[in-house]
Amino acid sequence: MKLLEVCCGNLESVHAAVRGGAQRIELCRALELDGLTPSWEDLKEARRLYPGLVIHVLIRPRGGDFCYSAGEVRQMAQEIETALSLGADGIVIGCLTPEGNVDLPAMRELMAVARNVTFHRAFDVCAWPFQALEEIIGLGCRRILTSGQAPSVAQGTDLIRELRNRAGGRILLLPGCGVTPANARYVLELSGCTEIHASATMGGSSTSAGCVAAILQAINPSTMYQYTPVENRANCYILSLDNRVSIVEALTAFCLEKDIPSGEISGLGAVSCATFRFLDPVTLKYVDRTFEEQMEITNLTGNISRKDGKPYLHLHITASREDYTCIGGHLLDARINGACELFIKAFPGTHVGRRQDPETGINLYDFA
Numbered sequence: 626m627k628l629l630e631v632c633c634g635n636l637e638s639v640h641a642a643v644r645g646g647a648q649r650i651e652l653c654r655a656l657e658l659d660g661l662t663p664s665w666e667d668l669k670e671a672r673r674l675y676p677g678l679v680i681h682v683l684i685r686p687r688g689g690d691f692c693y694s695a696g697e698v699r700q701m702a703q704e705i706e707t708a709l710s711l712g713a714d715g716i717v718i719g720c721l722t723p724e725g726n727v728d729l730p731a732m733r734e735l736m737a738v739a740r741n742v743t744f745h746r747a748f749d750v751c752a753w754p755f756q757a758l759e760e761i762i763g764l765g766c767r768r769i770l771t772s773g774q775a776p777s778v779a780q781g782t783d784l785i786r787e788l789r790n791r792a793g794g795r796i797l798l799l800p801g802c803g804v805t806p807a808n809a810r811y812v813l814e815l816s817g818c819t820e821i822h823a824s825a826t827m828g829g830s831s832t833s834a835g836c837v838a839a840i841l842q843a844i845n846p847s848t849m850y851q852y853t854p855v856e857n858r859a860n861c862y863i864l865s866l867d868n869r870v871s872i873v874e875a876l877t878a879f880c881l882e883k884d885i886p887s888g889e890i891s892g893l894g895a896v897s898c899a900t901f902r903f904l905d906p907v908t909l910k911y912v913d914r915t916f917e918e919q920m921e922i923t924n925l926t927g928n929i930s931r932k933d934g935k936p937y938l939h940l941h942i943t944a945s946r947e948d949y950t951c952i953g954g955h956l957l958d959a960r961i962n963g964a965c966e967l968f969i970k971a972f973p974g975t976h977v978g979r980r981q982d983p984e985t986g987i988n989l990y991d992f993a
Contacts (some may be wrong), residue, residue, distance in 0.1 A: 628649060629841055630681070631832055633651065635831070642834070644897040654825075659688065661688065665863060668712070671736055684701050686700050691720055692805050709763065722959045725750060726751070749774045758796075769796060770822055771799070779976055789818060801821065809823070810844050823836075833962045840958070849878075852864045860970065860973050863966070865965070868963065870961055877936050885929055887972075888926050889927070889972075890928065891926050892925045897920075899920060922943050924942070932978065937979050942956040
């Protein structure tokens with residue numbers, strides 16, 4: 626099982642990381658400065674709300690370089706003690722000399738009060754990475770967060786793999802910087818690592834629950850669904866979707882597996898992220914909106930047809946929110962967080978296509 630560590634710059638991001646299925650976070654603030662020591666209030670609240678969540682805390686008193694004065698090192702040591710007293714499970718630090726070496730005296734002072742230490746991406750500006758690797762191992766750090774000294778981790782997998790080979794199990798390499806659902810599995814496969822680090826944002830500065838779930842699905846691919854035929858009812862199936870999968874991806878895969886040309890869908894479940902679409906009848910333009918929150922599907926209904934030789938799903942959803950209000954509309958996609966149970970009735974031999982209506986731009990049934 627591969628592990629995702631989510632970088633969270635505020636409490637809102639912590640909530641999203643947990644909704645997406647994260648089991649470990651790095652808590653900090655001021656991501657625009659590449660991360661600083663977090664608010665103690667955020668740490669206390671995260672620990673209170675999520676007692677089972679593994680929380681690693683970044684200790685960095687200022688932006689800029691990683692060369693710290695004696696006073697700054699004393700401040701960092703005090704912040705480490707505070708973070709641990711408030712429930713941090715691990716500490717993230719890194720100190721360098723102006724020449725680009727690991728600042729061993731400063732690191733030893735911090736290691737004396739820290740535990741479960743990750744040496745952060747200060748490593749990526751070390752002048753001699755293999756020497757730094759041995760020094761960091763000698764200090765007793767558990768892992769090194771690195772992009773492989775590249776602008777993005779997908780470009781640095783060769784160095785990360787070489788570092789991992791040289792380490793020989795004495796320390797973990799944690800790839801990070803520019804990790805997305807599209808490249809996360811690729812990065813782990815090429816680097817040979819078992820953990821990965823991402824901020825998991827989606828078009829914004831805060832963590833996205835949907836992006837967290839998508840990365841987890843990418844690095845730990847599941848079967849997406851399980852199903853059973855309905856006894857004495859031909860071409861009818863009961864379908865259970867795996868946790869954190871995309872509803873559209875899973876249903877499309879099932880329709881391809883069973884070669885379903887047309888049919889109907891109904892069901893219920895729970896999601897942590899859903900994108901709805903509405904058509905403005907005046908402008909004839911679609912308006913899409915994504916909701917990043919835990920919601921219960923009170924009704925999911927839709928139909929199956931074909932477009933361009935592939936399954937075409939037309940889905941509508943009604944979902945209840947934490948305050949017991951409901952939202953609904955045309956469903957573009959949603960990410961399961963809990964469960965999703967569906968009933969599918971296939972219409973074998975009945976091929977229904979789709980054609981775009983020139984007046985509205987809507988894809989309508991095509992019986993031709």
